[in-house]
Amino acid sequence: MTLRLFSCILAALVITACGDPPNKEMDQAQGAIDAARAAGADRYAATEYSAATDALKRAQDAVAQRDYRQALNEALDSREHAQNAAREAADSKAQVRGEVERMMAEIATLVAQANVRLDAAGKARVSARMLREPTEAVAAINAEMQKAGEAIRAGDYLSARRLLENLKDRIQNTIAAIDAAMAQQAGRRRR
Secondary structure, eight states: OOOHHHHHHHHHHHHHHHTTHHHHHHHHHHHHHHHHHHHHHHHHHHHHHHHHHHHHHHHHHHHHOOHHHHHHHHHHHHHHHHHHHHHHHHHHHHHHHHHHHHHHHHHHHHHHHHHHHHHHHTTTTTHHHHHHHHHHHHHHHHHHHHHHHHHHOOOOOOHHHHTTHHHHHHHHHHHHHHHHHHHHHHHHHOO
């Protein structure tokens, strides 16, 4: 008898709980999505962030259809995805930041080497015509590094990474061009 009474009370609670839209849970999901976006999840954890926003949209659609149980499930799912997205974004952002800082240091070292070689080429009387292209390349790379530095200071590590991606190859090619010009100049002197 008590088991039957307990079952009836539980059924009544479930029916009552499913009789109203899960506004609290949907608000919590929206708050979690907002927090995830503030953490950069829309850029650094796009898949989880998208899953969170999609689940919240499905919850809103379920409320419109008066399927409050489905709305509750979707709202809870949305909140979980948003929380995962915020954590994933923090991890990914830290990883990209470290990667960008290493790239900046490597490229800065290579730019310094290029400048030393340009000075040495000038002292070795390599013609200005032969050094014009490498000099312009070093200046362009410096300008792009400054833009990347601004992106880093703004916390936009993905943009900084895009700016830096091919600079290492470009500066290495520039150093090779300077070395080739110096070797050519040295060959002329021996004749």
